[in-house]
Structures are given as structure tokens and as C-alpha cells.
Amino acid sequence: MDGTFHRLRVAATRAETERATSLVFEVPEGLRETFRWKAGQHVTLRFHLGGEEVRRPYSVSDKPEGGRLRVTVKRYRGGLVSNHVNDRVAAGDVVEVMPPFGGFHLDPDPRARRTYYFFGAGSGITPLFAMIGSVLASEPYSAARLAYGNVDAGSVIFLEDLARMEEGSDGRLRVRHVLSSASRASSPAPWRRGRIDAECVADFINEHPPYAQDTRYYVCGPGGMNTAVRRALLDIDVPDTRIRMEGYGPVEPPDDSVAGVAAEATVRLGGATLTVPVAAGQTVLAATRAADETPPYSCESGVCGACRARLRRGRIHLRARMALTDADISRGAILTCQAIPITPRVTVEYD
Amino acid sequence: MPILPVEAYTSREWFDREQERIFSRTWACAGLAEDVAEPGQHVSVQAGLNNIFVVMGRDRRLRAFHNICRHRGTQLLRAVGKTQRAIVCPYHDWTYDLEGRLISVPDRERQFPGVDLDCVSLKKASVDLWRGMLWVHPDENAGSIMDWFGEVEPHLGPHEVDELAEYPKGRTEHTIKANWKIVVENYIDGYHLAHLHSGTLGMYDHSRIESGFVGPHFAFWEPLAPDYAENVEKNSPYPLVIPAEHAGAWVPMLFPGIGLAETESTWSLFHVNPISPDRTRVVIRTRVATASSWAFARQAARSRRFWTRRVSGKFEGHGDDPMASGDFMAEDIYACEQQQRSLRSPYFEHGPSSVGEAGVREHQELVRRWVEG
Ligand SMILES: Cc1cc2nc3c(=O)[nH]c(=O)nc-3n(C[C@H](O)[C@H](O)[C@H](O)COP(=O)(O)OP(=O)(O)OC[C@H]3O[C@@H](n4cnc5c(N)ncnc54)[C@H](O)[C@@H]3O)c2cc1C
Ligand code: FES
Ligand code: FES
Ligand SMILES: [Fe+2]
Numbered sequence: 001m002d003g004t005f006h007r008l009r010v011a012a013t014r015a016e017t018e019r020a021t022s023l024v025f026e027v028p029e030g031l032r033e034t035f036r037w038k039a040g041q042h043v044t045l046r047f048h049l050g051g052e053e054v055r056r057p058y059s060v061s062d063k064p065e066g067g068r069l070r071v072t073v074k075r076y077r078g079g080l081v082s083n084h085v086n087d088r089v090a091a092g093d094v095v096e097v098m099p100p101f102g103g104f105h106l107d108p109d110p111r112a113r114r115t116y117y118f119f120g121a122g123s124g125i126t127p128l129f130a131m132i133g134s135v136l137a138s139e140p141y142s143a144a145r146l147a148y149g150n151v152d153a154g155s156v157i158f159l160e161d162l163a164r165m166e167e168g169s170d171g172r173l174r175v176r177h178v179l180s181s182a183s184r185a186s187s188p189a190p191w192r193r194g195r196i197d198a199e200c201v202a203d204f205i206n207e208h209p210p211y212a213q214d215t216r217y218y219v220c221g222p223g224g225m226n227t228a229v230r231r232a233l234l235d236i237d238v239p240d241t242r243i244r245m246e247g248y249g250p251v252e253p254p255d256d257s258v259a260g261v262a263a264e265a266t267v268r269l270g271g272a273t274l275t276v277p278v279a280a281g282q283t284v285l286a287a288t289r290a291a292d293e294t295p296p297y298s299c300e301s302g303v304c305g306a307c308r309a310r311l312r313r314g315r316i317h318l319r320a321r322m323a324l325t326d327a328d329i330s331r332g333a334i335l336t337c338q339a340i341p342i343t344p345r346v347t348v349e350y351d
Numbered sequence: 352m353p354i355l356p357v358e359a360y361t362s363r364e365w366f367d368r369e370q371e372r373i374f375s376r377t378w379a380c381a382g383l384a385e386d387v388a389e390p391g392q393h394v395s396v397q398a399g400l401n402n403i404f405v406v407m408g409r410d411r412r413l414r415a416f417h418n419i420c421r422h423r424g425t426q427l428l429r430a431v432g433k434t435q436r437a438i439v440c441p442y443h444d445w446t447y448d449l450e451g452r453l454i455s456v457p458d459r460e461r462q463f464p465g466v467d468l469d470c471v472s473l474k475k476a477s478v479d480l481w482r483g484m485l486w487v488h489p490d491e492n493a494g495s496i497m498d499w500f501g502e503v504e505p506h507l508g509p510h511e512v513d514e515l516a517e518y519p520k521g522r523t524e525h526t527i528k529a530n531w532k533i534v535v536e537n538y539i540d541g542y543h544l545a546h547l548h549s550g551t552l553g554m555y556d557h558s559r560i561e562s563g564f565v566g567p568h569f570a571f572w573e574p575l576a577p578d579y580a581e582n583v584e585k586n587s588p589y590p591l592v593i594p595a596e597h598a599g600a601w602v603p604m605l606f607p608g609i610g611l612a613e614t615e616s617t618w619s620l621f622h623v624n625p626i627s628p629d630r631t632r633v634v635i636r637t638r639v640a641t642a643s644s645w646a647f648a649r650q651a652a653r654s655r656r657f658w659t660r661r662v663s664g665k666f667e668g669h670g671d672d673p674m675a676s677g678d679f680m681a682e683d684i685y686a687c688e689q690q691q692r693s694l695r696s697p698y699f700e701h702g703p704s705s706v707g708e709a710g711v712r713e714h715q716e717l718v719r720r721w722v723e724g
Contacts (some may be wrong), residue, residue, distance in 0.1 A: 209411040236409040
């Protein structure tokens with residue numbers, strides 16, 4: 001992947017809800033190819049806040065077909081970057097953006113005839129919104145069904161956009177809102193109260209049985225929801241190969257059961273080979289950065305896969321591994337932001 | 352020059368070749384969507400040389416498999432029924448899950464020592480729902496059904512087929528003593544409508560037919576006759592299934608042998624199944640508007656006068672004479688069977704073919720290409 005940052009101007013901002021803002025970036029002609037995205041992929045934003053460099057991944061929230069490079073950032077209580085974006089970033093500002101990447105994407109095929117089930121909650125709608133737009137634009141024979149969880153009607157990102165898309169879709173898109181706050185009256189009334197749990201998933205599919213039999217399931221929400229939806233789908237015999245998920249944060253606390261040893265890491269990065277010392281318990285990524293190198297990374301929590309590399313020699317312990325499948329790991333893939341050497345010599349090669 | 356020789360309609364060789372090269376290699380209709388409407392329900396269908404079953408999983412997705420046990424090939428599921436989460440072969444109780452994986456073999460350690468059975472799976476077929484019908488294709492990688500129907504779809508009626516309901520009495524089966532191609536050719540022959548059916552199909556305007564092949568499928572449309580169109584809301588025999596301003600009849604013949612009749616008041620499937628060189632079974636299933644029985648009774652009463660004046664047999668005669676029946680299906684069957692019988696006469700010779708029979712010639716050409724290809 002291309003780990004370089006580009007300075008992009010914010011063309012416009014839009015308040016989506018009281019707690020979420022979209023940034024639309026202006027992509028100069030010469031960078032169009034570099035910033036071409038697949039529906040569902042994310043970019044990484046870099047800021048220098050309080051004297052520190054911080055990076056966060058954000059999904060592109062618009063479809064690639066004629067859409068603009070846009071991210072939609074929801075405030076996290078006490079969150080550093082998300083509040084900075086909501087409070088401070090304005091049209092005309094310049095933000096450092098790393099080109100789109102990520103394995104959670106939907107590649108439309110104009111001949112395909114599929115039923116897509118989307119399960120999203122909160123800011124997890126962002127990649128799904130791009131995917132839905134892409135299906136409607138590029139797969140005329142396919143249908144999309146979205147179950148979308150939020151606290152209340154006021155916190156639903158893209159509420160009106162989705163309503164408009166559903167209306168104009170000739171039945172191809174159905175949006176079903178699931179609201180967890182019992183108290184507030186909302187209009188329109190949600191499809192259901194509560195959370196997107198196993199019962200909700202089963203009811204959703206029973207009420208919206210596949211229109212086309214080639215089904216796909218895309219899930220993006222807080223860690224707990226992803227796990228619950230996945231389990232609910234497997235429970236009604238959906239093959240795992242049809243399910244795609246992305247989490248925005250670690251589901252489980254990092255596995256710190258292995259201490260790690262001080263090691264010497266040989267790192268192959270962008271054609272160069274360097275040797276960096278790794279302190280006991282330090283990650284390969286942190287050690288490489290400490291040596292003033294610029295390896296790719298984004299979330300630093302094992303979720304996004306930006307820091308992915310291949311282990312060529314030695315052994316490491318992965319504290320978290322959300323971004324990797326078992327198959328990836330058996331082929332030697334590691335996440336350098338989570339990799340702690342457990343042998344004194346390791347060799348790591350970035351993709 | 353006739354395109355197909357007489358043997359194409361009479362010989363076992365031609366029949367077998369069509370089964371192998373046409374009916375075993377195309378999307379086959381396995382019934383209506385409601386035939387498999389609940390998890391565990393299944394149907395099986397013979398499509399050429401393949402017997403394929405369709406079963407719904409608890410995720411409400413349809414799966415299709417070749418109906419052949421991977422042990423010694425016994426047929427796994429009978430025509431229709433309900434199964435639980437597994438499919439058990441009646442012969443030695445090998446058991447498969449709804450993904451087709453072999454999950455249990457009785458007495459496995461003793462009977463199959465050292466034999467790897469972990470990767471044994473049923474052979475998958477393709478399945479989809481389209482226009483309210485179940486479709487299967489023997490090839491697991493057949494691709495999108497829209498590669499096959501996408502082009503013809505815009506030439507079909509504006510009906511929301513999924514919103515119509517099957518009319519159980521409209522389900523009929525006819526065994527016709529004729530080759531399947533004669534039945535299809537009759538279906539797509541625009542020339543006979545005003546003649547054979549002069550007393551039975553006069554509610555459509557045969558002078559304004561628009562028809563022709565779109566890929567392998569024959570598209571056909573004709574408007575209502577002016578006096579019927581004028582007051583179709585009152586004179587339609589059943590509640591309308593499409594808006595009055597779109598009223599007309601779309602009567603395509605999808606390849607091979609899947610006819611539809613999508614009219615202002617009904618939607619029908621006319622499924623042509625070859626049985627032998629001179630036997631064909633036609634299964635007809637009909638959907639009508641989702642309306643109360645009261646609405647149907649009222650519509651029948653309102654339109655009765657129009658239809659008693661409008662429909663009559665071609666010939667005067669008694670009720671058991673198809674040509675006096677006032678039933679266009681009986682008229683068609685009569686014509687098909689008479690043709691098939693004449694093919695055996697040593698004096699039979701093809702006569703000239705009309706403009707209105709262009710579709711018949713093209714269908715023959717199409718069959719020839721598939722059988723030779
Ligand atoms: C692939 C991917 C795509 C993403 N796409 C989007 C998107 O489209 N839109 C979006 O809004 N987000 C998205 N995210 C999440 C986003 O990257 C950030 O994680 C999010 O914005 C929070 O960052 P922050 O700097 O505001 O919070 P941080 O400062 O990193 O804090 C994160 C969380 O930790 C809590 N926290 C912070 N400090 C402490 C502390 N000292 N003690 C205890 N808790 C603490 C905060 O309350 C917050 O809940 C995505 C994440 C991934 C991995
Ligand atoms: S930086 Fe995101 S997984 Fe390592
Ligand atoms: S043939 Fe099916 S179990 Fe033996
Ligand atoms: Fe006829």
C-alpha cells in the first residue's frame with residue numbers, strides 16, 4: 001500500500017447530526033488515480049495535536065461512482081481526533097490524507113444479481129453507505145437491505161439521504177431503523193426498538209428474504225455488534241464465506257499474556273533493508289518508527305491492516321489481530337503495530 | 352426448405368440430443384417461488400439429464416444440488432417435501448447438511464477404515480428466483496441468471512409478479528400427443544391466432560402484434576381489441592393485475608419451452624416438458640390479483656355479458672369436440688396433435704411458411720444450432 005500522506009484541501013464540511021461531521025476533500029487532477037477508492041475502503045487522516053502525531057482511519061462515506069472523497073466523523077466522548085475534526089476543521093483547511101485502502105470493500109459487477117444485507121450501527125454506516133450507493137449505481141439487478149442501529153432518530157447519520165435513495169430505488173433498497181432509546185418519540189417510527197442482536201438479525205432476514213439467491217452480508221458497527229451479528233448469521237446457516245465485517249475498534253482487550261524479548265529486527269521497507277533494535281515488549285512498528293523510519297500504519301490497534309507485513313524469520317506474538325484472517329496468518333502475515341518479537345532475531349517485510 | 356427434418360419431431364435420437372444439448376445446459380424452471388417458501392422445504396426437478404433439488408435454508412436462501420448421493424448415487428429427495436437441517440440418503444443413511452457437506456456416515460470407522468470422507472460434498476447447481484419463478488442451472492458456476500434473461504426482460508409485461516397470488520384451480524396439466532417443438536411452435540405462431548382461435552381470442556388485436564426473438568427468447572406483445580380496451584375495467588373477467596392504461600398481453604416463449612402469458616387480468620406460466628419424441632407435458636400455473644373473493648365475484652358478474660357475447664367455439668358442435676369447446680387450449684392441443692400425426696404420413700410435405708410464422712422458423716433454426724453446437 002501507498003503509505004505517503006498528501007495535503008488535501010477541505011472543499012466543504014457538513015454537519016450530519018449534532019455529533020457527526022462530514023469533510024469533503026478536493027482531490028487535484030494529478031492525484032485522482034492515487035485517491036481512487038473502492039466502496040468500503042478507508043483513508044487515514046494525520047494531525048499534529050498537542051505536539052504529537054496522531055493518525056486515525058476513516059471510511060470514505062461516498063460511492064466511487066461520481067461521489068466525492070468524503071469522510072464522516074462522529075465524536076467519541078473524550079476522543080482526540082474525532083472532536084478535533086468536529087470542532088476545528090473547516091472548509092479551506094488542509095488535512096494530511098493517506099490514500100484509500102483496506103480489505104473491506106464491495107466490488108460491484110454490473111451483470112451480477114445479488115441480495116446484499118447490510119448491518120450497521122452509529123458511525124459504522126459510513127462504509128456501508130458508500131457500498132449501498134455503489135450497488136444502486138452499478139449493479140442494476142441487485143437489491144440492498146440495510147438494518148441500521150442508532151440511539152435515537154436524531155443521531156442517525158444520512159437519515160435523509162437514505163430515505164431519498166430508498167424512495168428512488170424502485171424497491172431495490174430497503175432501510176430498516178433500529179433505535180435503542182426507548183424513551184423518545186421519533187418520526188418516522190423505527191422498524192424496531194432495541195439493538196441489532198440475534199433476534200433482530202433473524203427477524204430482519206425473515207421479513208426481507210433474499211430477492212436474489214446470491215447473498216452477501218456486510219457488517220460494520222461497534223465490536224460487540226459485529227460479533228453478535230456474525231454469530232446470529234452463522235446460527236441460521238449463513239456460510240462464513242459470505243460474511244464481511246469491519247470493526248472500528250478492538251473487540252477484545254489486547255492479549256498481553258506474552259512478555260516478548262529484546263530483539264534485533266531486520267525490516268525490509270520500500271526497497272531498503274534496515275536493522276532496528278526492539279526493546280522487550282515493544283512492537284516492531286514502534287521500534288521502526290523510533291528509528292526515524294516511516295512505515296505505514298493507521299489505527300495502531302490491530303483493526304485496519306495498514307501496518308501489515310510478512311514475517312520472514314523468527315517468531316512474534318500478536319497482541320491483537322482483528323485485521324487478519326486465519327488464512328492470512330498461516331501465510332505469514334502480521335500486523336506490525338501488534339507484533340512483539342519473542343525470538344532475538346526477526347525479519348519483517350512490508351507488502 | 353424446412354429447417355428441421357421430420358425426424359427432429361419423431362426420432363428418439365433427436366430427442367436424446369435435445370435433452371443433452373439443450374435441456375441439460377440451460378436455466379430450467381423448477382416451479383413458482385411459493386413452492387419453496389419455508390426453511391426446509393424442497394422441490395426437485397428433472398432438467399434434461401439432470402435431477403436437481405432446491406432447498407431453503409434457515410437463512411431463507413435457496414440452495415440447489417444435484418439429487419445424487421455421493422455414495423452410490425441414489426436420489427436423495429423426492430419431488431416435494433420438507434426436510435430438517437439435514438438431507439439423509441434413504442439407501443445407507445449418509446447425511447448431508449444444507450451446504451451439501453457430508454456430515455455423517457453410519458459405522459464410519461469400521462466400514463471406511465482409512466478413507467477420507469471429509470471433503471465429500473453434494474455437487475452444487477445454481478439457483479435463483481426471477482419473475483416469481485424458481486430457476487436452476489446444472490452448472491454451479493452458471494453465473495448471473497441475468498446473463499440469460501437480462502436482454503429479454505424489458506420486453507416482458509409490467510407485472511409485479513411477486514405481488515400476485517396463485518389461483519389453485521388455475522393449475523392444470525396436459526399431456527399432448529405431439530413433440531415439444533410443435534407445442535412451442537404453436538405458441539409462437541402469430542398467424543394462427545385470428546383463425547384457429549377466431550372465437551376464443553378475439554379480445555386481443557392480432558393485427559398489431561409486435562414479436563420477435565431477443566437472443567434465444569421469443570418476445571410477443573399485442574394490445575387489447577378496441578371494444579375490450581374501451582371498458583376494460585368493467586369487462587375484464589378478473590380484477591386487473593396491471594393499470595388499465597397498460598392493458599395488453601405479453602406472451603413470450605423463453606428458451607427452451609417456458610412460455611408466459613402475462614395479460615391484463617392474469618399471469619400464467621406455460622411450462623413445456625418433453626416426455627418422449629411424441630409426448631409433451633404442459634404444466635400451466637396461474638396467478639391473479641391479490642383481492643378478496645368478493646372482488647372476484649363482483650368482477651365476474653360485471654363482465655359476464657361481455658364474455659357470453661364474445662366467446663364461442665370455432666365450429667358448431669357438442670361439448671366434447673375441442674373445436675366446439677370455446678376453449679383456446681383445447682383448440683391448440685387439437686391442432687398440435689393433428690400435426691404430429693400427419694408427420695408419419697409418407698405423403699407429408701412442408702408447405703410454404705408465412706410472415707406471421709417467422710418465429711417458428713427462427714425457433715427451428717435456434718434448436719438446430721443448439722443441437723449441432
Ligand atoms: C477501519 C476503520 C474505519 C473507521 N471509520 C470511521 C468513520 O468512518 N467514522 C468515524 O467516526 N470513525 C471511524 N473509525 C474510528 C476512528 O478511526 C477513531 O477510532 C475514532 O474517531 C476515535 O478517535 P479519537 O481520536 O477521537 O479517539 P481516541 O482519542 O483515540 O479515543 C478512542 C476511544 O477511547 C476512549 N479514550 C480515549 N482516551 C481514553 C483514556 N485515557 N481512557 C479511557 N478511554 C479513553 C475515548 O473515549 C474513545 O471512546 C474507523 C476506525 C477504523 C479502524
Ligand atoms: S495500524 Fe491498523 S492494524 Fe496496525
Ligand atoms: S447411496 Fe446414498 S448412502 Fe449409499
Ligand atoms: Fe394457440
